[in-house]
Amino acid sequence: MIHPACPTRRRRGFTLVELLVSMALIILVMSILSQAFVEGLTTFRELKAIGDLQENLRTATINLRTDLVAPHFDGTRKISLMNARPTQGYFRITQGAYVNEGADPDGIPSYRSTTSTLTFTVKRAQSATGVRREGWLSVPLPPPRVANDPLDLINLLSSKGPVDYREPQTLLSLWTEVAYFLEPMPNTPPVNGVPLFSLHRRQRLLVDSNTDVNYTASNTTANWSVASFPEVSCRVVTGIPAAPGGLPPLPGPKTYVHFNIPSEVTNPANRGFNPAVPLQSFRAAGVTGRENDDLICNNVVSFHIQVLPYGVHNFVNLYDVVPNYRAANATVAVYETGNPGGTATTTTQGQNFYRLQAIRITIRVWDPQTETTRQVTIVQDL
16 A cells, blocks of 8 residues: 655744844854954054054154254264364253153163253255255245345345355255254143143254344344244344444444354353243244244153263263253253353353263153053264
8 A cells, every 4th residue: 555755844934943043143243243343443543553653753753863963063073072162053951850760671761851952053064066955954034124225134144055045035054053842732631640742843043154134234123123033043132243344343332133153152142042941932032933843743751861971881861960060940950062151141051061972862652542652762972
């Protein structure tokens, strides 16, 4: 007897248990993929933040190295080789109070300093064939009072430098004063109680000769002021300026804007950066703008300077240099190659001449993206 085959029952869908299991697996896989994307984005964000921070520190490093490696004095004199004060240019370091934060994992001492400043002259090097246009420093000047008058102060300043490179209302020079300093960041709250600063570079050009610009009749404080030349190293003087060759001396004194030459800024009192004003300012009287003020980087936690004195094998803080000099309030140590004579006060006089072999600058920056600090150390022989 033959029995017919049992009919098979085809399933028309999944059971509830199977659906729940599959949905759970899908959600698990999606959550894993989502978390992987989140971690990937976080990693890339942190890497970009680190890259941006490194780029900012690299910019600061390039600027500092370029200025430090350039000649600072007359001829080829260097701080590490000189046996007398320079006759042109200067190099000045100030160091206020700092915090010793112990040693890092490598055993290197770590300090936090926000009042250290670095001011010095920079001289663009010349070759046997002269200097190309890009080698000359230049800053804009205000319009002349009399455009066609060759004895107008602005026209005389514009005549400095090679004839082929001259431009109207532009001063050309191979010498400049440079300052590196910190300023508090406005509207920025402290991080874990530590204030943040911005690192600035400021320059003031020096003229190669000043007899003509100081002597000319149009140079009086009735016509011009220091604020008229915020990018030039100058000061107000009352007296009888020297007369150019072949011209008679002035009949009496006048009050005028005296433009500095490299030999005059060896005296701290004559400089475009007045050391008597607060360390974070360096603005001449009447100058409130940010002309020729370059922002190097933000969110700076520390700008610390150490020196390597001649005959010493370790970098030391300026306070530890023997002999050293401190200001009258005993809170600021000063290294100064310039001539402390003249009208300079005791707070602007540096220590007796002392050779330095090298300088070490440590810049520490806070990264708000990764909430960590990174630092770069620059070592440059002098």
